[in-house]
Every structure is written in structure tokens, then in C-alpha cells.
Amino acid sequence: MALMPCALFAQTGQSDFGIWTNINLSKQISKKWDAGFEGEMRTCDNVSAVSRWSGALFTSYRLNIYLKVGGDYNLLYRHTLADEKFSTGFTDKGNYKETTKYYPSYWQISHRFGVYLTGSYKAGHFVFSLRERIQYTMRTGDSLQYVKVKNVYDGTSASDGLKKSETSIDSKDISGEKCQLRSRFKVEYSRKKCAFVPYASAELYNNLTDGFSAEKYRLTIGSEYKIDKKNRLELYYRFQRDMDDDLNSNILGVGYSLKF
Numbered sequence: 548m549a550l551m552p553c554a555l556f557a558q559t560g561q562s563d564f565g566i567w568t569n570i571n572l573s574k575q576i577s578k579k580w581d582a583g584f585e586g587e588m589r590t591c592d593n594v595s596a597v598s599r600w601s602g603a604l605f606t607s608y609r610l611n612i613y614l615k616v617g618g619d620y621n622l623l624y625r626h627t628l629a630d631e632k633f634s635t636g637f638t639d640k641g642n643y644k645e646t647t648k649y650y651p652s653y654w655q656i657s658h659r660f661g662v663y664l665t666g667s668y669k670a671g672h673f674v675f676s677l678r679e680r681i682q683y684t685m686r687t688g689d690s691l692q693y694v695k696v697k698n699v700y701d702g703t704s705a706s707d708g709l710k711k712s713e714t715s716i717d718s719k720d721i722s723g724e725k726c727q728l729r730s731r732f733k734v735e736y737s738r739k740k741c742a743f744v745p746y747a748s749a750e751l752y753n754n755l756t757d758g759f760s761a762e763k764y765r766l767t768i769g770s771e772y773k774i775d776k777k778n779r780l781e782l783y784y785r786f787q788r789d790m791d792d793d794l795n796s797n798i799l800g801v802g803y804s805l806k807f
Contacts, residue, residue: 560793565591565598567785571804581806582606591796592628600624614666621659623684628652642710643703648717649694655721659684672738680729681755690718726755727762744771763789769800779804 567590573583584604591598601624607617632648663680695717701707730753735746745768752763769783781802788795 560795562795562797563591564593564797565589565799566594567798567800569800569802571802573804573806575806579609580606596626596628598626598628613668614664616662616664618662619660621661623657623659624654625657626652626654637703638699641703643700643705643707645698645700645705647696649696650691651693653688653691653721655686655688657684657686672736674735674737676733676735678729678731678733680731681726682729683724683726685724686722688721691721692716692718724756728753728755728759742773744773746770762791763787777806 567587569585569587571583571585573581575581582605584602586603587599587601588597589599590596601621603619603621605617605619607615609615627650629652630650632650634646636644636646638644659682661680661682663678665676665678667674667676669675693716695715697713697715698705699710699712701710729750731748731750733746733748735744737744747768748765750765750767751761754760754762765785765787767783767785769781769785772780772782774780781800781804783800785798785800786795787798
């Protein structure tokens, strides 16, 4: 979390806008234990495409007034959009070359398992919480075929004239696994006679598979609206910075939850 202020000054790259919607159904099994299901749909590419469908089973147990533990399984069906990757370099003989890889869009199933510990403290009408979550994601699939175009020039730059051009079909492995630590700090404001529960949060993703490197962070501001004791609505705005993809995402989120 200490890296968050530094990351705020490095907002470069592409921008996107998406809408995330979710529905949460939970059952209180005992005074301290509950379980439920959550379904979610996300859009991307300025709301022109669906990026993800998901369904999760979860459970949590309150150890005391300060600590809560939980775990979940999430089935993800994710959509990766068509993309192009451009690179330059030189051949063994010193000729300048350009390589473009054209990747098609594809859907992929992933399995995600998560456990977390949340500590919270209430001060007046404010509730401060820190959640540490470890999640393991396994991506399924074999290989993805793509088109590669390589242009080699007569000299040390593209202005020297094209010497030869090659087009080939290659493939890459799209399966894999990743383990991440997600650290989230959240502040919310709640009054008994007020239906609105505004909140703000900051969350940092660290890749445990790749030497604890910071790969993403989220800044969120929003509010829940208590319809009654069992039903709630949620509306939020989220800024997400993905350092690996050099992408800034602006997200409008809408949710509904039912406790029974």
C-alpha cells in the first residue's frame, strides 16, 4: 500500500471505460457465519464488448468484533479482445526489422480460489478496515494461433527500403497460473437513521508468482443504499491502473444484494 502514492503519478498509457454489474445473494447460517453466491458481468472497450462473466460461491466467519475470515471459489469466463503487438530490432547481419503480431479475440475459462482476513475498527460513525486477500487463478486452454508479419530492410532503418517480408502462423500458450496478494484499505460512514452508506477504498495487487511485483491498483468511491434490512443497492466509480497492460480503466459499478 505504501507504493500507492508513487503509482498515482505514473498514469500513462491507454484509457478505457466499462460498466460492472453484480448481484449478491447471502444466507446467515449462524450469528457469526454466512455463505452465498455472487454473479457478475463486466464490459470493456468503452462498453462495446463484454469482458467477463463470473459466478462465485463464498463463505465468511467472524472471529470477534475486529476480525473476519473468509474464502471463495470463482468461475471466470473471460473475453480477451483482438490485439496487435509491434516490435523492432536488428537481424544477425545488422539489418533493421519490424515484427507485428496479430492476435485474434478469444474466450477463456479460469478457476480462482481465494482466502482473506479482514480487520476492522469503528470510530463514531466511521468504520476503518484492512483486508489482506490471497488468490490463486488457474487459466485453462491449450494454444492460440496468431499471424506474424516480419519486414526486413536493406539498411539500419525503414527508410532504406524493404528487403523482404515474411508472413507466418505461430501459436502461444494461453494456459497458466498466478498467485496474488490483494491489500485493500477501506473507510465507510454509516448512521442508523440514514439509508446511504458512503465509502472510499484503495487496493493494491502484488504478483506473488513474479517476485511480489506491484501489477495493479484500484481507487474506489461509492455508496450503498439500504432499501430495507435485507435488500441493498450499490453505486460506485472506480479508477483502475493496470501496470502490466499499461491501461487506465474508468469503471461505473452497479450492484444489488439480498440477505435472507
